[in-house]
Amino acid sequence: MTKPSVMLKKAQIKNARSIQLLWSEIYQENSCFVGQPASTSRIKELIASNRVHKVPYLLAFFGDQLIGSCEIIIRNNKALIGVMVDSKYRKSGTATRLINACLEYFNHYDKNTVYLWVLDRNLPAIQLYKKLGFIRTSSSPRPINKDSHLIEFKKP
């Protein structure tokens, strides 16, 4: 039997519940996100909207198991990228593959600059973005609560 490898696929509405479960699990890691994860219905809306506008929403699967996701949200004329990988499957290049696949779309079809916001204490994500060539923008850190700030990066 061949061992499953990590495959990237476009998100479908039927994946919304699994994405929500992954999102909920990762929100419990204190260093990554603040607030509440999106609901299953919000995720369904996002998948449907990204499909209509042909904006990437990609998932990583190990066999049948959803292990990561990367979506682009267009807000205030900015393309904002978001990524997460199941803690059991990290440090194997999955986030790198997901982000590069989303950026490919922007290189070919859409000349919008891609931005992201990241918590200043989220060192793995900051390292990842720097490694992929993202740079800090001149926007001031955005306070979230008394000990959390979001900082903005963009892909030049």
Ligand SMILES: CC(C)(COP(=O)(O)OP(=O)(O)OC[C@H]1O[C@@H](n2cnc3c(N)ncnc32)[C@H](O)[C@@H]1OP(=O)(O)O)[C@@H](O)C(=O)NCCC(=O)NCCS
């Ligand atoms: C950040 C995250 C997406 C990285 O996913 P990943 O699949 O493990 O990332 P990759 O394997 O592609 O790592 C690529 C590079 O990122 C950096 N990196 C990833 N994890 C790191 C860690 N724990 N510590 C330091 N650097 C790290 C390294 O530079 C790494 O390159 P290297 O393997 O050559 O050292 C993952 O840790 C995650 O899902 N975290 C929780 C959700 C989150 O924080 N999302 C971002 C919100 S803005």
